[in-house]
Amino acid sequence: MAFDVEKVRAQYPALADGRAWLDGAAGTQVPQPVIDAVTDAYRVGVSNVGGPYESSRRASGIVAEARAAVADLVGAPDPACVVFGPSMTALTYRFAAVLADGWRPGDEVVVTQLDHDANVRPWVQHAQRAGAAVRVAELDPTTGELPAERVTDLIGERTKLVAVTAASNLLGTIPDVRTITARAREVGALSYVDGVQHCPHAHVQLTELGADFYATSAYKWAGPHLAAVVAADPWSLENLHPDKLKPSPDTSPDRFELGTNPFASLAGVVAAVEHLAGLDSDADGSRRDRLAVSRRAVLAHEHALATTLFDGIAALDGVVRYGAPQGPCTPTAFFGLPGREPAEVAAQLAERGLNVSHGHSYAWEAVHALGLGPEGGVRASLSHYTSEADVRRLLEVLADLSS
Known part of the structure; x- marks a missing residue:
C-alpha cells in the first residue's frame, strides 16, 4: 500500500488550522480538488x-x-x-x-x-x-x-x-x-x-x-x-x-x-x-479499480487508528465507552465522563483544539436503548485524513479531564 496520510492531509486546507478534526461522522472536510x-x-x-x-x-x-x-x-x-x-x-x-x-x-x-x-x-x-x-x-x-x-x-x-x-x-x-x-x-x-x-x-x-x-x-x-x-x-x-x-x-x-x-x-x-480513488498513489486502472485499491489502503489506516483509540479509551478509568461493539465497526467511539454533561466535555475538548460531536446525533432510538436519553454522549469519529497524532492528542486530553 502507498497511503501517505501526511500527503493526504496536505490536500485539505481546513486542516492547516492546527486542530484535530475528529468529527467526520458529522461531516468531513473538503480537499482542494473538490x-x-x-x-x-x-x-x-x-x-x-x-x-x-x-x-x-x-x-x-x-x-x-x-x-x-x-x-x-x-x-x-x-x-x-x-x-x-x-x-x-x-x-x-x-x-x-x-x-x-x-x-x-x-x-x-x-x-x-x-x-x-x-x-x-x-x-x-x-x-x-x-x-x-x-x-x-x-x-x-x-x-x-x-x-x-x-x-x-x-x-x-x-x-x-x-x-x-x-x-x-x-x-x-x-x-x-x-x-x-x-x-x-x-x-x-x-x-x-x-x-x-x-x-x-x-x-x-x-x-x-x-x-x-x-x-x-x-x-x-x-x-x-x-x-x-x-x-x-x-x-x-x-x-x-x-x-x-x-x-x-x-x-x-x-x-x-x-x-x-x-x-x-x-x-x-x-x-x-x-480524490478517493487516488488516495493510494500506487492505484491504477479504471476508476473502480483505483477505488478498490485506495479503499483497502484507507481501511487499513483507519483500522490501526481505531485500535489505538478504542484501546486508549478502555485504559482510562474515568471514561466510559458506550455500546462498544466487539464485531466489525467504523472508527467511531461514543463515550462519556460520568458526572459530566456531554456538552460540557465536548466544549472542554474544543478549548483544547479537538473537534468532536456530542448529543444524540439523531440516533434517537439508540440513545434511549442505551439508557442515555437525548443528552447522549460524546462522539469521536475518525476519517481517512486523521493522523495518529490526532488520536494521541485526544487520549491525552481525556486522561487529563478524567483525572
Whole structure:
C-alpha cells in the first residue's frame, strides 16, 4: 500500500488550522480538488439543462459524470441507478412516499434501534398512515451490536420493507446486512439500507450487500453537501412513480429529483470520488479499480487508528465507552465522563483544539436503548485524513479531564 496520510492531509486546507478534526461522522472536510471543481464550474459557467448552448450542455455533462462517479463508488451496475437530492433525510422521505403507496392494514415494516432517525421516522410515519404495523429490531445495549437474527426474526410474509443501517452513525456498529437483505428478498420485501456512515469506511459493492436501495451522503466522504440514493438496478426505479410536476421529466432517474440539480456541487462530487480513488498513489486502472485499491489502503489506516483509540479509551478509568461493539465497526467511539454533561466535555475538548460531536446525533432510538436519553454522549469519529497524532492528542486530553 502507498497511503501517505501526511500527503493526504496536505490536500485539505481546513486542516492547516492546527486542530484535530475528529468529527467526520458529522461531516468531513473538503480537499482542494473538490473546492477547485466547484469553483471552476461557477467560473466557467453553467446553465440549466435543455438549452442549445455550451453552458447548458456542460450542466448535462456534469450530471451524467456525477451519476457515473457515484455508481463507481458504490459498485452500482448503471449510472441510471443514481438519484440525487439535498440530503439523505429528504431523499428517504421522497422514497418512503412512493414505496409506501399500496401499503395496507396488516402489512408490516421492519426498522431498527441502531439506525439514524432518517431511516426510521419516514417509514414509521408512512406505515402509520397506511395502517401497517411497525416492528422494531432491538440492539444489544451492552455491546451496541445488532445481531442479524434480531432483524430477520421480525421479517415475515406480510413484510413490505426492511430499513437497516450498514453502519451506525453513533456507535460505528456494522451489522450483517447481507443476511438481513437476503431474508427480506426471500419474502418479497424491499430493503432500504442507510450507507451514510458505511460508505466512507468501506469498499462498497451494492450487489454483495443485496440492498434494493442504498443511501449515501457526499459530505461524509469529502464531497459537497449532497446525497444520493442508489438503486440495485435501473428497473427498480422504472417501476416507481413519485409525485412530480406535470412538465418535469418523466424519465428515470430524473423524475425522482425535485427541481434543478446543483450543478456545481455535482462537479464537486465527481472530484471527490476521483480524490478517493487516488488516495493510494500506487492505484491504477479504471476508476473502480483505483477505488478498490485506495479503499483497502484507507481501511487499513483507519483500522490501526481505531485500535489505538478504542484501546486508549478502555485504559482510562474515568471514561466510559458506550455500546462498544466487539464485531466489525467504523472508527467511531461514543463515550462519556460520568458526572459530566456531554456538552460540557465536548466544549472542554474544543478549548483544547479537538473537534468532536456530542448529543444524540439523531440516533434517537439508540440513545434511549442505551439508557442515555437525548443528552447522549460524546462522539469521536475518525476519517481517512486523521493522523495518529490526532488520536494521541485526544487520549491525552481525556486522561487529563478524567483525572
